[in-house]
Amino acid sequence: MIFPKNAIDKLGFIEIKDLIKDKCLSESGREMVEKIQPQVKLEQIDRFLRQTQEFKDLLVNDAPLPVDHLYPIKPLAEKARVEGSFLAEEEFHRILLSLRTVYAIIRYFNERDGQYVHLELLFEHLPIETKIIRQIEVVIDDRGKMKDNASRLLLDLTQQILKSEQEARKRIDQVFKQAQHNGWTADGNLTIRDGRLCMPILAENKRKLKGFIHDESATGQTAYIEPEEVFHLNNKVRDLAFERRREVIRILTELTTELRPHVPLLLAYHGLLSKLDFVRAKALFAIDIEAEMPELSKEAAINLINARHPLLLINARKESHPPVVPLNIKIDQEDRVILVSGPNAGGKSVCMKTVGLLQLMVQSGLLIPAEDTSKVGVFQQIFADIGDDQSIESDLSTYSAHLSKMKHFTEFANARTLVLIDEFGTGTDPLFGGPIAEAVLEALNKKEVRGVITTHYSNLKVFASNTAGLENASMLFDNVEMRPLYVLQVGKPGSSYAFEIAQKIGLNKEILHAAKDKIGVRQKKVDTLLVDLERDKKVIYDTKAAIAMRERELEKLKSEYEDLQGYLEENKKQIIREAKEEARQILKNANKLIENTVAEIKSVQADKEKTREIRRRLHAEVDRHSEKKPVDKQVNNAQPDESIKVGDWVKILDADTEAQVIEVSKGNNLILALGELRTVVKKNKVVKLQGKEKAKVIKKHKTIATESAADFQPELDVRGMRTEDALRQLETVLDRAVMIGYPTLKILHGRGDGILRKFIRDYLRKYNHVSHFEDEHADRGGDGITYAHIQ
Template sequence: MVFPDNAIDKLGFSEIKNLIKEKCLSEPGKEMVGKIQPQVKLENIDKFLRQTQEFKDLLLNDAPLPVDHLYPIKPLADKAKVEGAFLAEDEFHRILLSLRTVFAIIRYFNERAGLYAHLELLFEHLPIETKIVRQIESVIDDRGKMKDNASRLLLDLTQQILKSEQEARKRIDQVFKQAQNNGWTADGNLTIRDGRLCIPILAENKRKVKGLIHDESATGQTAYIEPEEVFHLNNKVRDLEFERRREVIRILTELTSELRPHVPLLLSYHGLLSKLDFVRAKALFAIDIEAEMPELSKEAEINLINARHPLLFINSKKENHPSVVPLNIKIDQEDRVILVSGPNAGGKSVCMKTVGLLQLMVQSGLLIPAEDTSKVGVFKQIFADIGDDQSIESDLSTYSAHLSKMKHFTEFATARTLVLIDEFGTGTDPLFGGPIAEAVLEALNKKNVRGVITTHYSNLKVYASNTAGLENASMLFDNVGMKPLYILQIGKPGSSYAFEIAEKIGLRREILESAKNKIGKQQKKVDTLLVDLERDKKTVHDTKVSISKRERELEHLRKEYEELQGYLEENKKQIIREAKEQARQILKDANKLVENTISDIKSVQADKDKTKGIRKNLQQAIDNHTEKNVKALTSHVEVDETIEIGDWVKIVDSETEAQVMEVGKGNNLILALGELRTVVKKNKVVKLKGKEKAKVVKKHRNISMESAADFQPEVDVRGMRTEDALRQIETVLDRAVMIGFPSLKILHGKGDGILRKFIREYLRKYSHVSRFEDEHADRGGDGITYAYIS
């Protein structure tokens, strides 16, 4: 499909595969990455892309997939397949750990049935055969060693060995102590020689202790002796150990025989782990390069929107360079071949390689760093001519190597072929290279091929501008600052800026003038026209950018205006309603005040001085009431009040007090109503101040104290499913945060450690948990987690 073979390397696809291999957890996964090849069947490409996209979504938005142990099962299953063979203890332990991982993965997806439809295809109809695990667990412990009670004989032999070793140690201690008392020993304690425990005896006393001499010191002054009576006991231990080893082999052989019928299922489990590791690595790489799944098309077309070269993007992230300039390019039935021209080091080759590499990635089931609105078709062939392929062995010069590729392209290319050619026509005399390149381009165009071609040849630019199916494009260049912009502009050819670049480098003016005089007048006019066009394009581009920026600012202002208008509209009705109510209250109070005043005047029988005093009191009451209501109305108009975390507010609709827990995006507030949380718009609440706030805080503090009195800072989720456990923990955590409790004890048990892992992942994301740790080893160890609340 790809010609020549080294085009894969020159486009950078081999580097992509190496980066994905680094994400794999197992050797089988790495082997699968090494076998990645572009596909031509649309349904296969779609399936591989969707699996990668689903795994990417899982990694970013779901609980971690339990992939703790991905040991390769296939070599062990192949070994177990042979009659009479047996697996060692550590091999059974690796199978056990891998099977636990497999079953945890299957349960993980069963709990999310339908959510990851394409990933579920990897293990469709694959059963959880717990019998295999039970058989292994009855023999092998969690350290990968055989259990002493794997058989009655093994237990008996183990106990005999232990008893004999204790007896031998007791006896040698007695002999050593006696020899010390007699002054026969050299300096030092008991020591091991030839795997036997020996006593260091002075050479002149070695005949006084009956036993076997295993070694002597370098000076010959010390002999290391195993006492005679201990020698017989050690031999007995050795015999028992041989017998125990025979029993261990018998048990392992029997266990292997029980495993043998399940070998096909084990191989299926191996395939699942390998594929999951493979897809996981692709998804992790996609996250690194901020990749998305483009829209697939049955047609031979490409429409890349804001695409970036993945290798350049990774390097820019590592070195903190400015972000990679995105590429926008469209290849379809009308514009089949894009002819890219422009200055050296302006990004022409990167543009061409980006198209080729992203096409290879998509057809290999890899997500690409481009907008998900991009559209990519399927090509049956990708032909590339990049770099210098001269060969001494094949007697090929640079130009001969280019021509041999052109021969292959013109003979075998079809409408389903993507052609990528860098520096088309170079390597020979431009006087002849240009026309040959034009003839090749004409032949390729007749075959309706698709492609990207870079060139400096003017005759190719002219040919493209006059030929249907071909489209000129150029890499923009700042001819004032004399630097490339790395932006592809479709529709016009670009100048090579040879004289401008030479002048910037510092080539002498007389040399430049001489060179200008040597080129034809027509060519000079064409190049000058191209430079002018380039300058005009840059001006137009800058104007577009400025207009676009202004439009975004105006749109932002329009949205703010609409939000403010809506806010005022909502509050206007509320203010009018409250004003009417206050007006009714004012009238009621006024009527009462007037009636009381009239009554007072009558009671004093219209006495002038007393009446004057009563009227004065009436006027003062009116003034006080007016001032009070003006302040009340003013306080209600303060709608643009700053609300921060910890403030107390009143919800207008329900007259309920609540405390602000978070200030969300836009106008959203997350409020705490006791142990519950709710989201309310900022314009639906009134901030409490002064005495009103103090009253509410005191009331809620009393409630919190009563709540804290019966609060138990401990939650037991042992035996629960993951979702139920996390829900229970969230409820208790929220309550602990509300009443200000400093810590929470979570009992989850040890088991396989899966529940513990999910709980700790959840705690890391809970903003109020400052840290967490295991309980002391004597009181439960890693079966209990303490979460500390800030």
């Protein structure tokens, strides 16, 4: 599929695999990464891509997957398969930890049944065989050592060894104290020699103590003696230790025998852990390069939108280079081959390699750094001619090596072949290299191959302009500032800017003039025309970009206007309904009032004083429901107070409330704190508080802050939360901590894959009031906990 074989390396795919290997937790996962190869079956590619996309979604949005222990189970299972063999204690411990991880993973996905459909295919029909764990846990403890009560005999032997050791220790202590009392001992305490506990005795006294001499000091002045009465006790301990070891081996052999029927299941568990580690590494790499899953197509076509070269993207971040310029390119039935021209160091080769590398990544099941609206087809073959493949052994020159590849391309390429050629036609006399390259391009075009080809040859640019299926493209160049823009423009060929670049680097003007005189007038006109086209094309591109931005702004304003209009219409209807209801109620009450008034006047038989009082009450009731004449508020045309600074207390004129200044922004804007809320107000809308009024406000807010601080908890636990929920809670708690002046905030996010910790720390870096943050002490949680210090 790939020709030549080293094309994968030249496109940078080997480096991609190395970066993914670094994300693996297990050796078996790294072995799977090493075996990554481009596939040609659409269903298989789609499944690999969707598994990676689902794992990426899991890492970013879901609780961490429990992958703490990914030990290789396969070699242990193969060892247990052999009759009569047994696994050591630490080997059973590794199996135990791995099985716990497997079962935790299966339960994790069972709890999310249907959420990660393609990942669930990795462990479909795998049972949770808890019997294996129970059998191991009966024998092996959490430190990887055999339990003393694994059998009755083992417990008895262990107790005998402990008792004998205590007896031997007690006896040697007694002998040592007596020897010290007699003045026989040298400086120092009891010590181990040949695995036995010995006493340091002066050489001249060694005959005075019965025992076994195990060693002497370098000077010969000290002998290390095991006393006779202790010697027999230590031998007893050693005999018991041998018996205990035999019992341990018996238990391990028996446990291995019980494990042997489950070897096929253990191998299946090993496969699951390896695959999960493999897919997890691909997903973590996808997060690093901001990769997405493109739309797959059965057609041999490519439509990359805002694509970036992954290796350039990573290097740009590491070395703080300018951001990578995205690439937009389309290869389809109409424009099958894109012929890219333009200045040296303008990005032609990077453009071609980006297309080739991203195509390899997609067909290998890797997400790519491009918009998810990009469309990528499947190619049966990828042919590449990149760099110098001259060979002394094969007696091939540079140009001969190129021609050998062209021979292979023209013989074996077809409509489902992606051809990538860098600096097409170079390596020989341009007078002959150009026509040969044109003939090869014509032959490839007849086979309807797809591809990207870079060149400087004018005859190829002219041929592409007049031939269906071929399309010229150029890398833009700013001929004012004399720098490449690394933007691909399809439709017109580009100039090499040879004279302009030579002039910029300071080549002698006389040499330049002589060179211009030596090239043909026609060629000079063509090159000048290309430069002019390039300039006009850049102007049109910039204009289109500005128009597109303006259109987006207008669309946004239109949307906001429509939302506001809808809101006003809705509220207008509500206000009218409420007003009608209120008017109906007022009329009802008015009718009732008039009826009561008439009845009262009749009842008092037109008594003037009483009638006057009744009328007064009637007018008072009418006045109560009458609209008061609004008092015109004085328009505040006051000049903004430039003396206002952070920390001052001000009064908001429109709201008649007090607030504290926490930031002075550009454009005469103030950011104010209203309790735990923030608002933005113009300087001319506030009045600075001073003197007694300021002291009164501060006293009131201190009381509120004290009460708030009493309820405040300076610790936030976001473990297991989705990223958005965690950041939302963090923002709320941080704002409150700043309002009440709390100095530190403890954030528990856990370790996991480090995704949640990364997002939280990125947010803290952008939060103005956080001076710095640090890990908790290693003994109390380490990098699973972050302390944020608030200024």
